[in-house]
Amino acid sequence: MGATKAVTDANFVTDVLQSDKPVLVDFWAEWCAPCRKVSPLLEEIAGEMGDKVTIVKLNIDENPETARAYRVMSVPTLTIFKGGQPVQSVAGARPKGDLVKLIESAL
Numbered sequence: 001m002g003a004t005k006a007v008t009d010a011n012f013v014t015d016v017l018q019s020d021k022p023v024l025v026d027f028w029a030e031w032c033a034p035c036r037k038v039s040p041l042l043e044e045i046a047g048e049m050g051d052k053v054t055i056v057k058l059n060i061d062e063n064p065e066t067a068r069a070y071r072v073m074s075v076p077t078l079t080i081f082k083g084g085q086p087v088q089s090v091a092g093a094r095p096k097g098d099l100v101k102l103i104e105s106a107l
Contacts, residue, residue, distance in 0.1 A: 003047070004026070004042050004043055004056060005054070005056050006056065006057050006059070007025070007056040007057070007058050007063075008058070008062070008063050009063040009064075009065040009066050012063075012066045015054075015056060016081050016084075017081065018084065019054055019081070021052065021053060021054060022054070022080055022081065022082045022106040022107060023053065023054045023080070023081045023082075024042070024045075024054070024055045024056070024078060024080050024099075024102070024103055025057075025078070026038065026042055026055070026058070026076055026077075026078055027058050027060050027067055027076060027077040027078070028059060028060065028075050028076050029059060029060050029075045030059065031061075034076055034092060034093035035093075037093045038076050038078070038094070038099075039057075041096045041099060042055050042057070042099070044096065045100060045103065049100070052107055053080075053103050053106075053107070060072060060075060070086060073091075074091050074092070075091075076091070076092065076093060077089060077090070077091045078090050078091075078099065078102060080102055080103060080105065080106045081106075082106040087105065088102060088105055088106065090102060
C-alpha cells in the first residue's frame with residue numbers, strides 16, 4: 001500500500017467517485033510551489049494510511065473538466081470524497097497533521 005496515484009478527467013468517476021474507501025484528491029498544477037510542498041506529505045500519508053484511504057493527484061491544467069466541476073479556484077486544493085461525494089475541502093499548503101485530520105474526518 002501507499003504512494004499516490006494520478007487521476008484524469010477520464011478515470012475520475014471510476015477511481016474517485018466509485019471507490020469503496022474515502023479518496024483524498026490533490027488538485028494541483030506543475031507551476032504551483034505550494035503544491036510541491038504538499039506532495040511529499042501526501043506520499044508519506046499514503047504510505048501510512050493507504051489501507052484506509054486512497055490519495056490521488058489531479059493536474060488541473062491537464063484535466064480542466066474535473067477541476068471546473070468541483071469549482072477548484074486555487075491550488076493546491078485538497079478534497080476528501082466519500083461515497084462519491086465531496087465531504088470536506090481545504091485550499092493551500094497545510095501541515096501533515098492538518099491533512100491527516102482532513103482524512104480522518106471521512107473515516
